[in-house]
Amino acid sequence: MTSTDVRTDGAPDPEGKGRDRRARTRGCLPFAGVCAAALVLLLLGTRIGLLPGFGDFFGERTTDRSGPAVLKAVQDMSSYEAASGNFQVVVDLEKDTKFVPDAIRGTRTLYVGAGTVGASVDLGQVAEDGVKVNEDRTEAELRLPHAVLGKPALDPDRSYAVSKQRGLLDRLGDFFSDNPGSEQAVNKMAAQHIGEAAEESGLTARAEKNTTAMLQGLLGSLGFEKVTVHYG
Known part of the structure; x- marks a missing residue:
């Protein structure tokens, strides 16, 4: 015997298109959830810095690449x-x-x-x-x-x-x-x-x-x- 899928409106769906769409939707939801969670963690770690244990992971490093100070003028003071x-x-x-x-x-x-x-x-x-x-x-x-x-x-x-x-x-x-x-x-x-x-x-x-x-x-x-x- 062969099975016949049924669409959401009650009509038969012999080609199983509805099932494919539901499968693709279920596959995208976990990926979207992971992306959203990663974005939230990144914002919290960089902007707020309140998550314990993430201070080192999102820690900032300051590098001074300034050039040497240049003497422009000398003025005698009285x-x-x-x-x-x-x-x-x-x-x-x-x-x-x-x-x-x-x-x-x-x-x-x-x-x-x-x-x-x-x-x-x-x-x-x-x-x-x-x-x-x-x-x-x-x-x-x-x-x-x-x-x-x-x-x-x-x-x-x-x-x-x-x-x-x-x-x-x-x-x-x-x-x-x-x-x-x-x-x-x-x-x-x-x-x-x-x-x-x-x-x-x-x-x-x-x-x-x-x-x-x-x-x-x-x-x-x-x-x-x-x-x-x-x-x-």
Whole structure:
């Protein structure tokens, strides 16, 4: 006796086409499942890194192929850095889009920025009549420019992001970006706040006081008994 296949609609299928289709479908399902599982493991291992035991398998290796640093210019310095201040600021930077919920588009970053600001006196700006010495060379009077603040220098070892909140579109943008989660904006904001704090800290006055003490000690060792320093 010969068997006759029956299609799903109840009609006979003497050529067994339905059976072949079901067989091919059953054969593709395991392959598709293996591919999906491999893709999930790859994403978890490379992006999230939370699977125990897969750290070494998906571990990243950093190779430095940078060329040697090239000296472009040399500049002689005549400024005396007489004081330096260490500052820390907490930056809370939020960016929103009009008429769009924050869960869709928007970022908020809480960042701790730490850096230093130096205050110096430019001794090279002393005018010709800025130094007066008496005939006995026992007294000297100097007129120097006021101390100025340098640019804030952030310390990457002490600066860090506490938290980041991003909308869905921002997360997708970071996923496909070559530089995800750029901290350029918060770095710039932290440097700005540190510079403002340095202007109110009295750092320049301290630098002028230290410069006066340095010059009095230096000229005193050369035999000057009285050294007077003016600024401005």
